Amino acid sequence: MLDATSLQAEREFQNGLQVLGGLRSPYVITLLGYCAEKKKRILVYEYMRNRSLQESLFAGGPRVLVLDWNQRFEIIVDIARALAFLHLECDPPIIHCDIKASYVLLSFHFRAKLSDFGLRGLNRKVSLGSTYLVRNWLE
Numbered sequence: 001m002l003d004a005t006s007l008q009a010e011r012e013f014q015n016g017l018q019v020l021g022g023l024r025s026p027y028v029i030t031l032l033g034y035c036a037e038k039k040k041r042i043l044v045y046e047y048m049r050n051r052s053l054q055e056s057l058f059a060g061g062p063r064v065l066v067l068d069w070n071q072r073f074e075i076i077v078d079i080a081r082a083l084a085f086l087h088l089e090c091d092p093p094i095i096h097c098d099i100k101a102s103y104v105l106l107s108f109h110f111r112a113k114l115s116d117f118g119l120r121g122l123n124r125k126v127s128l129g130s131t132y133l134v135r136n137w138l139e
Helices: 004-022 053-058 069-089
Strands: 031-037 040-045 104-106 112-114
Touching (some): 004 031, 069 104, 069 112
Antiparallel strands (some): 031 040, 104 112
């Protein structure tokens, strides 16, 4: 039998899955499915062929990828678009809280997708206050 804390955690997990499963953006990794059995949880996301930005920038050896400055700029713009989507187009807004190169995944064509925001940013009350964004710049 689950205690109250376990039931609350299970509800939060299920609510988070509904939110993550409904996210549709070319700049955010897509949740394809999940498995929840007993205490084990597995989330299945789309495959990103060129690994993480961390590995592309800092890995050594024969598999290192060389990103030119145009590719790097496009990756930065993709990340900004992902954040704009999560902060401005999701209701309630989703705050990542831990952006780093290892959470930016690269597609076959080196398009960046933000990943690993998990369930931690979904239940926060957010006030964006007087934040201003020039939307045309991102389009």
